[in-house]
Amino acid sequence: MKTLTVRPYQPSDCEAVHRIAADTAFFGAPIERYLDDRRLFTDYFYAYYTDYEPEHSWVAVDSETGEVAGFLTGCVDTQRKEEVQRRQVTPAVLRRLLRGHYRLGIKTFRYLNRLFWSDRRREWPEVDLSSHPAHLHINLCEAYRGMGAGRMLMQCYLSQLRELGVPGVHLGTTDQNKAACRLYEKTGFQLLGERPTRVWEGIIAEPVRYRVYGMILVG
Numbered sequence: 001m002k003t004l005t006v007r008p009y010q011p012s013d014c015e016a017v018h019r020i021a022a023d024t025a026f027f028g029a030p031i032e033r034y035l036d037d038r039r040l041f042t043d044y045f046y047a048y049y050t051d052y053e054p055e056h057s058w059v060a061v062d063s064e065t066g067e068v069a070g071f072l073t074g075c076v077d078t079q080r081k082e083e084v085q086r087r088q089v090t091p092a093v094l095r096r097l098l099r100g101h102y103r104l105g106i107k108t109f110r111y112l113n114r115l116f117w118s119d120r121r122r123e124w125p126e127v128d129l130s131s132h133p134a135h136l137h138i139n140l141c142e143a144y145r146g147m148g149a150g151r152m153l154m155q156c157y158l159s160q161l162r163e164l165g166v167p168g169v170h171l172g173t174t175d176q177n178k179a180a181c182r183l184y185e186k187t188g189f190q191l192l193g194e195r196p197t198r199v200w201e202g203i204i205a206e207p208v209r210y211r212v213y214g215m216i217l218v219g
Contacts (some may be wrong), residue, residue: 009057016068036105049073070140125193132168
């Protein structure tokens, strides 16, 4: 029987973290369902955590093989993250894009168009960053789900935030990620808001709702 342990993220975990992120980006399935080149996704959405704030990320590993089974990437100050994203991460991705680093196709253009209009329609529930400044992303390989890795990763990160005196944390998901929503609720997160989104139109038949969960850690 496989057993898992959780430890702090190390630079050598970067490739595995990016791979798992892309392998699970479409409601737990690979991102190629809606994007032509997974490097565009990982460079834009995960480079901040692995390159600029790795000290707040954790990995679950197979105790026997050492294989990375899942991860939690964390950020203690969302406003700082957004500033680094705007000033450094996004320009780096745009430079690679202009140099032809990424493979672009109709799936990518359709997704970016839906994402643009989703933002314009303000489909993402707002979060009070004064009370919930930290956030997280958590992903697990399919073969290691149901083994308690998500709970262990959460416990390590939440303990770290409490030691740092961070007042609260939030995360985003959709109502389609039912197992993840159950994990968040069992861990103590509360639903802060949800809104319908059309960003997945034409890809998934069911209506999708963005959800934001939050937890107060001190006070």
